[in-house]
Amino acid sequence: MGILQLRGVTVGYGSTTVIDHLDWAVGTTRSPVTALLGPSGCGKSTLLRAIAGLEPLIAGTVEWDGHDLSHVPVHRRDFGVVFQDGQLFSGRTVGQNIAYGLRLRRWPRAAIAARVADMLELVQLPGSADRRVTDLSGGQAQRVALARALAPRPRLLLLDEPLAALDARLREELAFAIGDIVRAADTPTVVVTHDRAEAALLADEVSVMRDGAIVQTAPPAHLWQRP
Numbered sequence: 613m614g615i616l617q618l619r620g621v622t623v624g625y626g627s628t629t630v631i632d633h634l635d636w637a638v639g640t641t642r643s644p645v646t647a648l649l650g651p652s653g654c655g656k657s658t659l660l661r662a663i664a665g666l667e668p669l670i671a672g673t674v675e676w677d678g679h680d681l682s683h684v685p686v687h688r689r690d691f692g693v694v695f696q697d698g699q700l701f702s703g704r705t706v707g708q709n710i711a712y713g714l715r716l717r718r719w720p721r722a723a724i725a726a727r728v729a730d731m732l733e734l735v736q737l738p739g740s741a742d743r744r745v746t747d748l749s750g751g752q753a754q755r756v757a758l759a760r761a762l763a764p765r766p767r768l769l770l771l772d773e774p775l776a777a778l779d780a781r782l783r784e785e786l787a788f789a790i791g792d793i794v795r796a797a798d799t800p801t802v803v804v805t806h807d808r809a810e811a812a813l814l815a816d817e818v819s820v821m822r823d824g825a826i827v828q829t830a831p832p833a834h835l836w837q838r839p
């Protein structure tokens with residue numbers, strides 16, 4: 613499965629340090645889905661973006677299976693990323709969105725078509741390749757964003773509050789679906805959330821974050837920290 617290891621990771625904005633010498637390992641236990649849980653503003657997104665390579669490190673290293681990725685650019689890390697609002701390309705079809713990363717990687721045309729169809733099955737939107745993304749509901753758009761992120765077979769999937777833009781009913785439905793989808797894709801996943809119930813629904817293991825530090829890591833049923 614692979615291990616993500618952070619050592620002494622320090623990240624900040626200007627003169628403000630948000631994360632100070634953080635050590636964290638994901639994938640050391642057999643936990644395909646890890647939630648990063650904590651109150652708004654504690655530094656979860658900053659950490660996720662640093663792992664993805666979207667925020668520069670002031671100090672420390674991000675390693676995958678012992679290889680330092682700190683200076684590997686975003687698109688070469690082979691991590692999939694989904695943000696709160698999905699950020700689909702709105703002028704394109706569902707299929708074109710899912711194919712995007714495969715085209716960049718120069719997959720052959722037939723392999724792309726097959727992979728797009730498989731991904732649409734996986735996220736339970738079969739036959740939707742020709743739909744316009746502007747016609748999708750919020751929950752469907754997030755499923756397509758997941759399909760796009762998973763299509764190139766990333767070694768790690770990073771989800772930043774993937775349910776935050778949805779209403780309560782859809783949120784619960786998609787929480788279960790995301791768990792099923794990433795397990796079916798066999799892709800280790802880190803999901804950022806401020807919602808303890810959501811973490812419990814989604815994740816096998818929860819790391820609780822407070823003021824830029826991880827204060828506890830445990831299965832959802834064994835958490836003692838109030839996030």
Ligand code: ADP
Nearest residue numbers: 625630650651652653654655656657658659804
């Ligand atoms: P969380 O994801 O837990 O809500 P964030 O990582 O978004 O927390 O934010 C952590 C801290 O960093 C907050 O104090 C926030 O205001 C600050 N911060 C986040 N992004 C920026 C930015 N682009 N510029 C300056 N400060 C930022």
Ligand code: ADP
Nearest residue numbers: 714717718719720721722723724727763764765
């Ligand atoms: P062709 O048969 O046209 O030569 P290949 O099947 O060899 O094409 O694939 C071409 C490129 O597409 C490869 O370099 C590979 O990186 C990528 N590719 C194709 N299928 C996969 C796959 N299942 N997983 C990862 N990369 C793939």
